[in-house]
Amino acid sequence: MPAYFTGCHGGGNKLAKQKLKQLSKHVRYLPADHETDRPVLGAVIGNDYTLIVDAGNSPAHAELFLNELKEIKAPESRLLVLTHWHWDHIFGMKKMNLPAIAHTKTKKYIEKLKGLQWTDEALDERVRTGVEIEFCAEMIKKEFGERRNEIEIVSPVITFENSLAIDLGGVRVRLQHVGGDHADDSIVVFVEKDKVLFLGDCYTQNMYAKKWNYTAPVFLKLLDELEHFQAAVYLHSHCDPATQAEFFQELFEMRITTKAAVENKGNREAIHSAMKEGLGRELNDDDLELASYLG
Numbered sequence: 001m002p003a004y005f006t007g008c009h010g011g012g013n014k015l016a017k018q019k020l021k022q023l024s025k026h027v028r029y030l031p032a033d034h035e036t037d038r039p040v041l042g043a044v045i046g047n048d049y050t051l052i053v054d055a056g057n058s059p060a061h062a063e064l065f066l067n068e069l070k071e072i073k074a075p076e077s078r079l080l081v082l083t084h085w086h087w088d089h090i091f092g093m094k095k096m097n098l099p100a101i102a103h104t105k106t107k108k109y110i111e112k113l114k115g116l117q118w119t120d121e122a123l124d125e126r127v128r129t130g131v132e133i134e135f136c137a138e139m140i141k142k143e144f145g146e147r148r149n150e151i152e153i154v155s156p157v158i159t160f161e162n163s164l165a166i167d168l169g170g171v172r173v174r175l176q177h178v179g180g181d182h183a184d185d186s187i188v189v190f191v192e193k194d195k196v197l198f199l200g201d202c203y204t205q206n207m208y209a210k211k212w213n214y215t216a217p218v219f220l221k222l223l224d225e226l227e228h229f230q231a232a233v234y235l236h237s238h239c240d241p242a243t244q245a246e247f248f249q250e251l252f253e254m255r256i257t258t259k260a261a262v263e264n265k266g267n268r269e270a271i272h273s274a275m276k277e278g279l280g281r282e283l284n285d286d287d288l289e290l291a292s293y294l295g
């Protein structure tokens, strides 16, 4: 898998097309596919409406998801919500053909993408000038191949600032803006009844920087906010679902690493030894990668 997210496992699938899976009573999801960086797509199913979480990284990705949805019993009346503005979550919007709900910043950022060219030359030039990152440019080329004219940027229709409640008929969903280093427009999608939290990519590192990084105070505040949901299942867009116990263990380890990095700023050896002590074990590659993003 790409060095996309430390501590994230599963989701890769080279040979077979992903299939829709049931996560809880009212939630299905199409797992991530690392081959072309396709994120998780979700369906929250109420009595009256189906809420789709993220639009996919291409028309083909959206189509795969919509075809899978046909196979299950779910209301035809649909809503679409976007977790953040990154290409892999929005390039399937045209195919979804639904008015999208998003944070106000998400709309602003998506509108900035309008008018951009997506040819190899244009992508390479944006990578050269630091506007685009190499990883995304590569994945866009791989997902779309020659069919770059299929990239059509669509604006969200409904926007909100802090939070928004959606009643799907017997199933309430809360959209909450959380921000974070990865994308400051990031929201999470909480399915209250099922205690499922769609995380988007919110606690991934900032990848739009010369050196991928986290800002310690921003990162710690985000981790606290995510913990408050007390969800039963946490679903990051590029990972397999995690139970509360698994996610809280991850939170614990991320906090230990952040604290070690802050208290021993710039001293790699001291950071690593504080981490070892805090974690009570030897460090693995994921630990070292996370520490490197913190300074």
Ligand SMILES: [Zn+2]
Pocket (backbone or CB within 6 Å): 084, 086, 182, 183, 201
């Ligand atoms: Zn992202």
